[in-house]
Amino acid sequence: MRGTFCFQQSVPSLATLAEITINMSDNQTYFSNLKCRECGRLYAKEAIHICEFDFGPLEADYDYARIAGCLNREVIASRPQSMWRYRELLPIDGEPTVGAQVGFTPLVRADRLARHLGVDELYIKNDTVNYPTLSFKDRVVSVALSRARELGFQVVACASTGNLANSVAANAAAAGLTSYVLIPANLEKSKIVASLVYGTQVIGIQGAYDQVNRLCSEIAGKYGWGFVNVNLRPYYAEGSKSMGFEIAEQLGWKIPRHTVVPMASGSLLTKIHKAYKEFIKVGVLEEAPFSVHGAQASGCSPISEAKKKNTDIVKPVSNPQTIVKSLAIGTPADGYYALRSMAQTGGSAEDCTDEEVLRGIRDLAEYAGIFAETAGGVTVACARKLIDSGKIPRHESIVLCITGHGLKTQEAIADHCGEPRVINPSLREFEALVANDSAVQTTA
Amino acid sequence: MPIQVRIPAPLRKLTNEQEIVTTEGASIADVLANLNAAHPGLFERICDENGNVRRFVNIFVNDEDIRFQQEKATPVKEGDEISIVPAIAGG
Structure with missing residues (x-):
């Protein structure tokens, strides 16, 4: 049935060919219909999310031939700096009416963190400053x-x-x-x-x-x-693709050799993979090898465990135990597809302890000036493991996806950053306080 | 008291739009077979060609996921409540 239309009279939400033809001829949109990821049955663009025949997730499908005819680097670069500059590859019919300013967060070259981790070329996709709520x-x-x-x-x-x-x-x-x-x-x-x-x-x-x-x-x-x-x-789910589109554009219209992505349901990783593939498909990017890698916290790592065991069966975690609450999904709906994306791109998965998460948060803050929530600590910690184990070669380009701001999870790190040194407003007390600081000794 | 099964919206066309149906059986496998007898077509929607519960379907007995119990062999008894829930994305 893959890729075919289905015309069961008893299922009113299924699209008719006529409906789909109308949608595809509409100049406003290149988003044609919903499609079951398992069996390929097509559905109308309604508020539905699973296939009625096999419970497979429905995914937006596009008229890629038309998109290839009108979307290119110049067109994209001429548009406002938001996620909607990739409008043709996002699933709405008209213009965005909510969040038109979202996205186009910085891609930061992090040379000090690169040296700390022992790699040549490292970038942070910094969604800690995404608008308006500081996460992807x-x-x-x-x-x-x-x-x-x-x-x-x-x-x-x-x-x-x-x-x-x-x-x-x-x-x-x-x-x-x-x-x-x-x-x-x-x-x-x-x-x-x-x-x-x-x-x-x-x-x-x-x-x-x-x-x-x-x-x-x-x-x-x-x-x-x-x-x-x-x-x-x-x-x-398709909104996550914009992170991948932006990474490729901001890197000078190329895909990083390695992208490390935190995994909860696994959806973000699959969508970054899809974004890279779509840019190649419509001719915005040239074909090049790339790998997407997944990162989880050890207290809830069903996808990482499956990857390490080389199985596509994601065993649910009944009682997640980790400080990384934003990734604590024991039954990850997109785990299977995340595993498939990693397998198709030669990617790997890792997981890390809560202690390693805290170190990851501090490394990112101290060496790149970016304060991430706990999920960001997971990404950094797992990237370190992938680098140290040789799964990510040290001389190849790496992008770490940092998805949320540290101010959101201060409780996790608050007791691990030290305390401010408090004195009276007195020059004598200040001089005594910093007398042994290396900064003072250097400049004295 | 029979066993109550909560039917997800996408399958209600097969149950005359009933949200809750009653059935009986000693295990999830029994329940699925009996459901299919009363509402033909339900089984193949919930289970794959090998008879296993599909990858994207979750079944709960009194709020406990059968994957943490004995899968389709999970025992059930009168008065139990069973929910069939599609997998959904994270947040």
Whole structure:
């Protein structure tokens, strides 16, 4: 059935050929339909997320031939610096109405961190400064809420480990949409406050993220709400591709030899892989070898474990135990596809202890001047392991995807940075305090 | 008291739009077979050609994922609540 249309009368959400033809001839969009990743059945562009025949995830499909005819480096470079400069490869029909300023975060060459890790060419894709809520989730939410408006939703919602809740709350507020965010009740306080402040309805669930996820899956169709990571998932997930598009453009229109990506559900890694492939497919980039590598925390590393065992069966983790709450998804929905992306590109997976996470956060801060949340510590720590084990050769280009700001998870690092030295406002006390500091001895 | 099974939205066309159906059986395998007898087509949606629960389907017995128990051999009894839930993305 792969790649074929399906015309079952009993399934009204399936697209008819006529509907799809209309969509594909619409000059506003190059996004043709939804397609099951497992069996290839095609569906209309509605608020649906799984195939009715095999539960496979639905994914946005595009008219790549038309895109190749109109999208090139010059066109992209002429547009405003946001994720929407890649508009043809994002799944909405009209212009973005939510989050038009999101994205185009810096790609920073990090030479001091490179020397520290013993490599030649290292870059940080710095989504700690993504607009407006300081994580890569603004990318997915911008697409999901723009599409939610096109589909007529007035209320939007999500299951979240924190960052997504922040972004849905903020972007919904700006767009005038009502929002509900469902989170594990024990999230970091700063992530809870950073949702509440926007006036969203925050529902704390006494349970792990996977239980929140399950609840959302069961209520998604009940109230006519647009759940960004349930019934709007095919649109939402595509927003992550913009991170990959930006990396390639900012690197001078080339794909880094190695990209290290933190994995929770595994979706981001698969979408960065897809972004690189799409740029090659439509002729924006030339074919070149590249590898995508995945990073997890050891207290919840189902994808990394499967990769190390060389199996495509992702064994769920029933009770995640890690300070990295944003990656603590025991049943990763895209784990299978993340494994496939790593296998197809010769990538590897690693995981790291909480202690290594904290060291990763400090390395990134002290050697690159970037304060990341715990997931960023995972990426740095796992990159170090991949480099030291030879899976990432030291002389090849490396991009680390840093996905959220450290101010969101201060609790994790607060007791590991030392304390300020406090004195009275006295010159004598200051001189005594710094007398033995190396900086003072150097300049004296 | 029979066993209650919560049907996800994408499968309700096969259950006359019923969100909850009742059935019986001693294991998940029994329940799936009985469900299919009452609502033909359900089994092949939930399980693959080898009879295994599909990769993207989660089944819970009283909130416990059967993958942490005995998969399809997981025992069930009268009064249990079973949920069939599609896998969803992270957040």
